[in-house]
Amino acid sequence: MLRNDAFRNPAIVQKLKEKIWAASKRPIKIMEFCGTHTHAIHRFGIRQLLPPTIEMFSGPGCPVCVTDTVDIDHAIALSRIPDVIVATFGDLLRVPGTRESLLSSKASGARVEMVYSPLDAMKIASGNPFCRVVFLGIGFETTAPAVAASIAEAVSSGLDNYSVLSMHKLTPPAMRAIVDSHEIALDGILCPGHVSIVTGWKAWRFLPDSLHIPAAVAGFEPVDILWGIAEIVRQCEEGKPRVANTYPRSVTQIGNVAARETMERVFEAGPASWRGLGAIPMSGMNIRDEYGLHDARRLFDVEVPESAAPEGCHCGDVIRGIFRPDACPLFRSVCTPAHPVGPCMVSSEGSCAAYYLYG
Amino acid sequence: MIPMCLAVPALITRIDGVMAEAELAGNETSVNVLFTPDVKVGDYVMMHAGYAMSILSSSEAQETFDLLEAMAGLDAEE
Numbered sequence: 170m171l172r173n174d175a176f177r178n179p180a181i182v183q184k185l186k187e188k189i190w191a192a193s194k195r196p197i198k199i200m201e202f203c204g205t206h207t208h209a210i211h212r213f214g215i216r217q218l219l220p221p222t223i224e225m226f227s228g229p230g231c232p233v234c235v236t237d238t239v240d241i242d243h244a245i246a247l248s249r250i251p252d253v254i255v256a257t258f259g260d261l262l263r264v265p266g267t268r269e270s271l272l273s274s275k276a277s278g279a280r281v282e283m284v285y286s287p288l289d290a291m292k293i294a295s296g297n298p299f300c301r302v303v304f305l306g307i308g309f310e311t312t313a314p315a316v317a318a319s320i321a322e323a324v325s326s327g328l329d330n331y332s333v334l335s336m337h338k339l340t341p342p343a344m345r346a347i348v349d350s351h352e353i354a355l356d357g358i359l360c361p362g363h364v365s366i367v368t369g370w371k372a373w374r375f376l377p378d379s380l381h382i383p384a385a386v387a388g389f390e391p392v393d394i395l396w397g398i399a400e401i402v403r404q405c406e407e408g409k410p411r412v413a414n415t416y417p418r419s420v421t422q423i424g425n426v427a428a429r430e431t432m433e434r435v436f437e438a439g440p441a442s443w444r445g446l447g448a449i450p451m452s453g454m455n456i457r458d459e460y461g462l463h464d465a466r467r468l469f470d471v472e473v474p475e476s477a478a479p480e481g482c483h484c485g486d487v488i489r490g491i492f493r494p495d496a497c498p499l500f501r502s503v504c505t506p507a508h509p510v511g512p513c514m515v516s517s518e519g520s521c522a523a524y525y526l527y528g
Numbered sequence: 529m530i531p532m533c534l535a536v537p538a539l540i541t542r543i544d545g546v547m548a549e550a551e552l553a554g555n556e557t558s559v560n561v562l563f564t565p566d567v568k569v570g571d572y573v574m575m576h577a578g579y580a581m582s583i584l585s586s587s588e589a590q591e592t593f594d595l596l597e598a599m600a601g602l603d604a605e606e
Contacts, residue, residue, distance in 0.1 A: 175589075181596050205534045258577075286578025288560060308577070311535065315577040318562055363535045366574060366582045389534070392596060418589035419535075419574055419582055428563040428581060518534075 176390030177213075185395035186218045193222045193402045198353060200490055202344055203361035204231030204518025205389055211527035213391040215398075223398065226353055226490035227523075229343050229446060230361050232308045233260045233516035234488055237442045239476040240336045241266040246471040247303050247334065248279035253469075254297060256290035257305040259283045264512045267476045287319035287333075294323075294331040303465045306335040310367040313337040313454055314428035317435035320456065320463045334465040335456050338441050340364050341372055342452035348380050352491050357383040357401035359394070362416045367432075369424030370414045377410035388416040435460055444478070444512070445485030484511035487520050494521040501525060535574035535581050540567055550575065 201207055207227045210216060216225055229235050245266050248255040255271065262272045262283060275281035280300070284290050287304050294302035306316045316333055323331040340361060348355060360373045365386045376384040383404030387397030393416055400413035414420055432454070441453025456464040478485065481499050486492035494500055494513065504510035506522055513519035538550035538559060548567070550559045552575065561567045564580040573580035 175593050178593075178597070185596075288558075288578045311581065312577050314563060314581070315560075315579040318560070318579065363574070363576065363581070366535065396596065418585050418592055425563055425582055427565065428579075431563070 174390075176388065176392040178392060181392050182218070182395060185392065185399055189218075189223070189395065189399050189402055190220045192399070192406055193220050194406060196222045196224070197356035197402070197405050198224045198226060199357040199359060199398065199401055200226045200228045200347070200353070200355050201359040202228040202230040202340065203359075203364070204234065204516065204520070204523075205363070206230070206359055206361070206387070206394065207520050208518060208523045208527075209389045209391075209394060211523040213394070215391060215394055218395070219398070223402070226355070227487070227520040228347065228358075228490055229443065229488045230309070230340065230364075231488075231513065231516050231518040231520070232312070232338070233264060234484060234512045234519050235338065235343070235443045235445065236261070236264070236307055236336050236512065237444045237476070238267055238478050239442065239473060240334075241271075242268075242473045242476050243471065244305050244334060245269060245271055245274050246473050247465060247469055248274045248281050250301075250469065250471070252300050254280040254282060254293060254300050254302045255305060256282045256284045256293055256302055258285070258307065260516045260518075261305055261307060263509060263515045265479050265510065267474055287316050291319055291323065291328060291331055294328055298330060301330045301332065301468075303469075304331070304333045306333045306337050309338055309340050309361070309364050310429075310432070311361075311363045313436060314367060314425070314432040317432045320435050320460050321431065323463050324460065329462065332463045332465040332468050333456065335436065335454055336441075337436065337454035338443065339438065339452050339454065341368075341375065342449050343443060343446060344373075345375065345380070346446055346449050346452075347489060348376075348382065350489070352489060355382060356405050357385075359397050359401065360384050360386040360412070362386060362388045362393070362420060365416070365420045365424065367425050367428050369422050370412050370420055371422050372424070373412045377412060381410050383410040385413040385415050386420050388419065443488075445488030479510045482511035484513045484521070487513050494524040497521070535576040537572045537584055538575040538580075540569055540571050540573060540580075543567065543569060548580070550580075
């Protein structure tokens with residue numbers, strides 16, 4: 170099996186760079202939707218390889234970053250219930266809510282456990298039958314099927330003390346909202362590779378078909394990213410937008426049907442509030458009625474204080490791509506990975522963390 | 529911390545129903561293969577949040593690499 174390292178081959182990187190420089194004639198703006206792309210682009214110095222005609226913008230593809238403060242506050246309120254154990258992916262722990270974070274709630278006595286998988290949260294539930302375990306479901310189409318499967322398994326195995334606070338979100342509606350806002354006149358979209366494993370590359374067809382925007386689904390190695398950019402440049406220059414699949418070793422046209430079926434069996438689309446983007450119709454994943462006994466929103470009647478984003482924080486603007494992290498007055502002076510003010514500095518996929526780590 | 533959208537390649541070493549053992553960066557780990565029913569021992573899967581989300585296509589990986597290496601053209605599939 171060819172290792173992923175093969176896609177860091179310097180000779181191929183150089184040739185792709187030359188190809189992009191030769192093809193790119195007019196100035197274009199490309200958004201990389203995915204936060205993991207943002208980090209890879211910084212880490213591998215991809216921006217420095219591009220001609221001045223190409224400007225890259227970071228998109229909203231960081232699940233932790235787009236989780237609204239009200240949802241963080243909701244999770245913290247749940248952690249304050251005496252018999253509740255909150256289980257969460259680690260990145261969410263340090264995101265500031267209105268008054269505190271999950272980590273500070275844990276420090277003051279709440280039971281908050283970090284897990285790598287909803288399967289770990291289920292194990293905590295079965296090992297603590299007198300407690301109620303709430304898993305914080307964040308993530309896009311990549312993550313939602315695993316969480317949906319855990320809910321279905323909890324039903325079939327009678328794990329009644331396991332529930333999920335679903336904050337899952339769908340990516341195509343957010344991409345459309347950004348394009349429709351016209352805040353940035355985007356010429357091309359680098360589509361998320363691992364979301365597309367589940368959705369298939371066909372999920373992005375609306376970009377060329379309805380919005381006339383070139384698109385490429387890309388992987389996360391330097392060769393993958395540059396190939397995706399080269400495809401977008403070519404489409405822009407030829408005036409023929411389409412969806413190019415430059416990650417065929419992982420992504421197919423139809424995606425993972427079994428994963429999507431599980432996701433759609435447990436969740437139904439509804440409105441969701443995105444940090445920075447506001448309410449987007451049909452972009453959230455709510456737990457269906459038949460799984461209501463495992464829906465933490467229905468099970469727990471908690472009072473969530475009026476939420477407010479951290480003062481002076483520009484994460485909302487960063488998420489929309491209209492504000493560079495290093496233009497924020499808080500960046501590096503007040504807001505650092507050790508003392509983050511906003512989620513984009515907390516998350517390992519956040520744009521502010523990428524700028525902080527790699528410049 | 530795991531990046532939320534990042535899936536990582538893992539080598540399947542044993543399968544027992546929907547649970548499998550896999551080698552991930554030199555460590556043994558458990559992976560749920562519910563979403564990849566065709567998986568076999570020896571396959572690489574893209575693993576995320578404890579689940580295999582896809583089986584990596586070794587032929588596609590080699591073809592892509594050969595294509596790029598030759599740089600004869602960059603016609604991505606559509």
